[in-house]
Amino acid sequence: MxxxxxxxxxxxxxxxxxxxxxxxxxxxxxxxxxxxxxxxxxDTAKTIDPIDYAKVVEQARPVASFPLLAPTSLPRGWEARTARFDPEAWHLGVFTDSGDYIGLEQIKVSADRAVDRFAEGSKPAGKAEVDGQEWSVRSGPKGRWIYVRAEDGVTTLVNSSASRKVVERYISSLSTS
The missing domain is CATH 1.20.5 (Single alpha-helices involved in coiled-coils or other helix-helix interfaces)
Incomplete structure (x- = not known):
């Protein structure tokens, strides 16, 4: 052709x-x-609506098998986004006004097991005294700060992307009443 x-x-x-x-x-x-x-x-921070954590705390405290911690109030612009409770564990997830996350965990396991579960990859970074209580401080991946305290069979762990100053102020706001 x-x-x-x-x-x-x-x-x-x-x-x-x-x-x-x-x-x-x-x-x-x-x-x-x-x-x-x-x-x-x-983008979880933008897709989960704020919740009224105080109502969850009010319902959980009477049936909790440990003194349940929660902030007495949140600073202006901060929002609680997640709250979960069962008789052996409590979780509260909060976002600050600058978009940092603070997760509060209370669980009836050893501090080592709580760190393994909620702060994998973190390393010891000393101690801190917050409102007269001693906390173990850990540094985590991506600049996270983890504060851990065990007492009476319950481990409290605060895991955050916020600065240490903000985390310590948050811990100071926690109350059992």
């Missing part, structure tokens, strides 16, 4: 054809990536 005078490239594509094809495929891949990023990105 003779070639036409237009220079058909059926067997050997011209460089321009190859570049156009690569550009079209690149745009399709970029569009799929952007769609997936939008569809599958999960």
């Amino acid at each position: 003779p070639m036409s005078s237009t220079g058909s490239s059926r067997g050997n594509p011209a460089m321009g054809d190859i570049l156009r094809s690569v550009a079209v495929l690149g745009l399709i891949v970029l569009a799929l990536w952007a769609f997936g990023k939008i569809l599958f990105t999960n």
Whole structure:
């Protein structure tokens, strides 16, 4: 079959054809990536609505088998986002006004087991006295601070992305009443 005078490239594509094809495929891949990023990105801090943790605390304290700690109030702009209770454990998750997370855990296990469960990868970083109580301090991945205290078979662990000063102020706000 003779070639036409237009220079058909059926067997050997011209460089321009190859570049156009690569550009079209690149745009399709970029569009799929952007769609997936939008569809599958999960920003927990923005998707979980604030909760009234005081109601959970009010219901949990009478049935708790240990003195349940909770902040007497949260500073302006802070929001409680998660609260879970069972007779052996208590969790309260809070976001500060600057977007840092503070997680309070009280659980009836040893301090070592609580650290293994809630502060994996952390390393000892000394001690701190907060409101007359001694806490073990640990530094964790991504600049996290973990404060741990065990008493009467219950371990209290505070795990946070906030500064030590903010964490200690939060710990000072905790009360059993």
